[in-house]
Amino acid sequence: MASRPKPHDHAACVSDAMARAEHICAETGARFTPLRRRVLERIWAGHKPTGAYEILEDLGRDDGKPVAPVTVYRALDFLMAHGLVHRLNSLNAFIGCPRAGAGHEAVFLICEDCKRVAEIDDPAVGETLARDAADQGFSVSTQMIEVMGRCPDCQAAAHG
Amino acid sequence: MASRPKPHDHAACVSDAMARAEHICAETGARFTPLRRRVLERIWAGHKPTGAYEILEDLGRDDGKPVAPVTVYRALDFLMAHGLVHRLNSLNAFIGCPRAGAGHEAVFLICEDCKRVAEIDDPAVGETLARDAADQGFSVSTQMIEVMGRCPDCQAAAHG
């Protein structure tokens, strides 16, 4: 066990994320309601991009009562507005933000095999883009950078 | 007329694009069928991102006969595969590639006001991303970079 590359205490990682969320909401006076909490938990559960309807079904399963799409989307909007989750446009899916709280322009590395996502944060990318945009007289408000490819694990698994 | 900032001979610009497309397909032995041509023409018609269903309706209007979604998506797949159009993930829309033929990792500047899109091509961005990815042992296959903001015209119009 000691030699495994990624022990990854998942339970701890999730509860960390929830604690951060609670903290951020408390700070900003936002209401971290049970529904929002459940949606965020569900998103963190797999460490993978999660579709809105996947969340929806899980919530419905939990407590017999089915949940409407709009309910999930509202919670997702809240979570995004507070920087707790990101939307991955290339997948129509959502993922928990490991740097929640730190305002950032994230770059996502999306593994085409295992679908896991790494979030990196290189200010140089945003700066370069901002400069390029400025050269055209274009003023930037937000960015979306998603890089598709293969994660180290999957490269190894393909004994590449 | 001589002093207008952007004369932009649209007819010429579209017919150039079509000629390029024809050339590229001829080179690669791909079949530039009437349907594919019509879809590409429709995409170029507005210089704006165009939704698949918008194309679909226009095609149906042209010749009484309605067209099925899958027909349009197949044509779009073809056009993308040959680098003639790009998909804008943040808009679920498609736009003609002004650099068709030149393999490239494009960066899109999308104006939130007028929806027009500029495609820029700064190799530095891709290189930085590739380096960042490599640092994580991640091998890149494709990228998607979409920058939202305001184009020069719309900034001026807002007398910003």
Add this chain to the structure above:
DNA sequence: TGATGTAATGTAACGTTATAACGTGTCAAT
């Protein structure tokens, strides 16, 4: 305390985007 305002959630219907599965036509090469 109970009237009031606001934020959150519920409910139903609908709109938009995309694909699956399978059949038919077209055309070139053998």
Add this chain to the structure above:
DNA sequence: ATTGACACGTTATAACGTTACATTACATCA
């Protein structure tokens, strides 16, 4: 003339997202 590959047609359905309006929860302050 047959075969095989590819393009396109047809039907159905999956997947994703929003609008509009009703109801409930909760804080606040007269």
